[in-house]
Amino acid sequence: MKIAGLQKLTLLDFPERVACTVFTAGCNFRCPFCHNAELVLGHIGEEFMTEEEFFEFLSKRQGILDGVAITGGEPLLQPGIDSFLERIKELGFQTKLDHNGSRPEILRDLIDRKLVDYVAVDIKNSKEKYPLTAGCSWAFLKNVEETVELLKEGRVPYEFRTTVVKELHEKEDFESIGEWIKGADKYFLQQFEDSGELIEEGWSAASKEEMQEFLETVKPYVKSVALRGVR
Numbered sequence: 001m002k003i004a005g006l007q008k009l010t011l012l013d014f015p016e017r018v019a020c021t022v023f024t025a026g027c028n029f030r031c032p033f034c035h036n037a038e039l040v041l042g043h044i045g046e047e048f049m050t051e052e053e054f055f056e057f058l059s060k061r062q063g064i065l066d067g068v069a070i071t072g073g074e075p076l077l078q079p080g081i082d083s084f085l086e087r088i089k090e091l092g093f094q095t096k097l098d099h100n101g102s103r104p105e106i107l108r109d110l111i112d113r114k115l116v117d118y119v120a121v122d123i124k125n126s127k128e129k130y131p132l133t134a135g136c137s138w139a140f141l142k143n144v145e146e147t148v149e150l151l152k153e154g155r156v157p158y159e160f161r162t163t164v165v166k167e168l169h170e171k172e173d174f175e176s177i178g179e180w181i182k183g184a185d186k187y188f189l190q191q192f193e194d195s196g197e198l199i200e201e202g203w204s205a206a207s208k209e210e211m212q213e214f215l216e217t218v219k220p221y222v223k224s225v226a227l228r229g230v231r
Contacts, residue, residue: 001078002026003049004039006057010069014096014118015159017067022054027074029100030135031124033165033203035195039073051084058091067094067117076103085115096120100134101144111156119158121147123187125168126176133168135199148181159186161228164211166192166204174214178221187222189214191229205231 005023007013013021025048027040034040058068068088075081076099085095096118099107110116123144125133130141151158160181162169181187192205206214211230219225 001051001080001084003054006049013069014067017094018065019067019069020065021069021071024072024075024078026077027072028077028102030199032135032200033192034199035197037197037199055087062091067096069096071098074100076106082110082115089115101147102140104143104146104150107147108150116156119151119156121151121160123160123162123177126173127180129173152184159188160184161188161190163190163192164206164214166206171213171217174217178218182221184222187218187225188228
């Protein structure tokens with residue numbers, strides 16, 4: 001496991017849990033608006049937190065934290081992610097996984113083994129604009145489609161979410177996404193924010209009014225839909 005960072009306390013990353021957040025290094029997507037460019041591109045130097053250092057920290061937080069959120073980069077690229085989750089569960093913590101949808105076979109195994117308690121998957125855009133938005137090949141779209149269907153089976157609590165970028169998303173895209181994830185439990189539209197460390201420059205946030213319009217567009221398709229981070 002390449003643990004590139006640790007946020008020792010979060011009340012936001014894991015719904016209804018007091019948690020810490022583990023950041024893993026490396027990703028197989030290249031979303032141009034990604035705000036974690038250093039993690040994705042590997043420009044974080046040679047120093048990583050060791051697993052033993054992390055578990056030493058975690059053992060001291062028993063009774064204080066409820067859960068561990070694992071994000072990236074893309075966590076399911078990490079060798080040993082299953083044993084890492086096992087050790088977290090053995091200490092009595094709930095686990096939340098952020099995923100780009102590209103590794104459904106690994107996600108299914110983790111769900112089957114009850115190693116993950118909540119999954120958040122990014123839906124980058126409509127299927128027609130997926131490679132453009134995710135910076136990936138068309139081949140990945142089939143994997144994301146499989147991941148969507150896997151989560152809709154309802155064997156683990158989950159959410160879908162889209163980071164809305166003015167230059168990449170329009171109303172028709174959310175009509176398409178709504179049809180795609182129809183019947184899903186939860187879907188969040190997140191307003192893009194420029195962290196100053198993007199993979200590419202030149203992206204901007206949709207307005208509050210546009211975000212609301214997109215929400216209304218997708219609302220008929222999903223059981224629960226909401227905005228996040230709207231200013």
